[in-house]
Amino acid sequence: MTELNKLTLAEARDKLRAGDVTSVELTQACLDAIEGADALGAFVHKTPEIALERARAADARIAQGDAPAMCGLPIGIKDLFCTKGVDSQAASRILQGFKPEYESTVSQQLLDDGAVMLGKLNMDEFAMGSSNETSVYGNVVNPWKVDDRALTPGGSSGGSAAAVAADLCLAATGTDTGGSIRQPAAFTGITGIKPTYGRCSRWGIVAFASSLDQAGPMTKDVRDAAIMLQAMCGHDPKDSTSADIPVPDFEAMLTGDVKGKVIGIPREYRMDGMPEEIEKLWADGTAMLKDAGAEIRDISLPHTKYALPAYYVIAPAEASSNLARYDGVRYGHRAKLAQGDGITEMYEKTRAEGFGHEVQRRVMVGTYVLSAGFYDAYYNRARKVRTLIKRDFEQVFDSGIDAILTPATPSAAFGLGEMAQADPVQMYLNDVFTVTVNLAGLPGVSLPAGLDKQGLPLGLQLIGRPWEEGDLLNTAYALERAAGFVAKPAKWW
């Protein structure tokens, strides 16, 4: 029998319902795996007592025949989600010791369905980063290893990605503002979907850039993504941007039939200097969908090049506003003050001590682009470019395209520390293929599709029409079946 922590959500659900296994057994298998995996740095607040208590409750519920899909399934929760009574500090020093009095809507929905929280997962500070190197807890290490280097799991949901890839949990929550679910999923050989903006409530998730942030599942395969997304979605009156529209049965839509679907291949995503292996992966993926009966069409998204610069105006601008709340008054860290220090010194010292370097930099860039005299030149111009980027996608979808296929990342996972000397813009380029999707508010899924020469996983991204996650997941399912990616990292930790 497969070790229980290695099961998918679907397999574990079916075994629970059949009475072949208990949630306590599944949970204990994951807790044991977590205990032996400190070298990965993925779980930063472990909650074994809560986990076993919820597992016992789930077993009782399953015994009574009242079992939603996620009931009894052990998962990890990104540290960005507020969880009642459990440390939730967005991997930042400024929220050290913060224990929310409330539960985020998404984690509450998972809890209501009987999912078992194993603990909180590491991430880049305030979800700002692409390598999980900005966390106050320290780096997460990718379970994939090909030489003596420690590799990044990607970011910002690096802890979630590493934990799922290493079978420390069956699945995990992530959040995605510019690629923070899809890029780490690609770097660790797992599946991740960012749904349409408004699908998942943002209430109780520590805000980074409110017009871009979305939660989503990070899972071992596409079916699991459908199952978990179902539990995370839905209207929430507490989030004014939450969509009040029905959520279809995503799993039931996985037929694998893509005959007649039209897949767009955007020419602007063919970047100069793109590694040959990524080119080949993309061409292979295109051929697989064609073989499955889809029609392939070349398309153009002319404003693609301007997505990253627009993002690096809009996201820091929103962050500077959202992070203004960390002032040392209501929660978290407050700096020790000197004799005669007033409230301004308290703010300035608290924020200098509490925020890491990358967060400080983004808050200040955001402050600058919003400041008097520059608001039109930077912020308003970026919002106009955002309108054009969204329009590019609308025109393509209006012309009959059902989904768009692109690489998920411009490279495989790189070594931790390798980007330390690079300027910040080099790190930002990691999100070149994913960030357009956030700016346009669309659903995007990343799934593993092959290994590079070194033996590291590479991902492809599919982008769908707004609110059509079900159709998008079905296309991903067809691609997953054709790609047949089954590689797992060899255990070294």
Add this chain to the structure above:
Amino acid sequence: MSIDLETAAKVAKLARIKVEDDALPALADEFNTILGFIEQLNEVDVDGVEPMTSVTPQRLKRREDVVTDGHMPEKILSNAPDAREGFFAVPKVME
């Protein structure tokens, strides 16, 4: 647009983040790298384009302007670094 030390110091002040004088040159350099990258946006013709306010076309929901929550001062104050007698405590703000 190039950011000098004075502007870097002003931005830090506006953001309420203490930056020591000797860290300002490196900060100004980083700002200039990022702003240089952002400058590309000037190539785009945005005449007549509306700045995006909402990525999804829906109208924000409305509700009655009434109190829906409250009466939990202990919970509100439970994470405060310094709370006294039902209030958040801060350094003196008036002379």
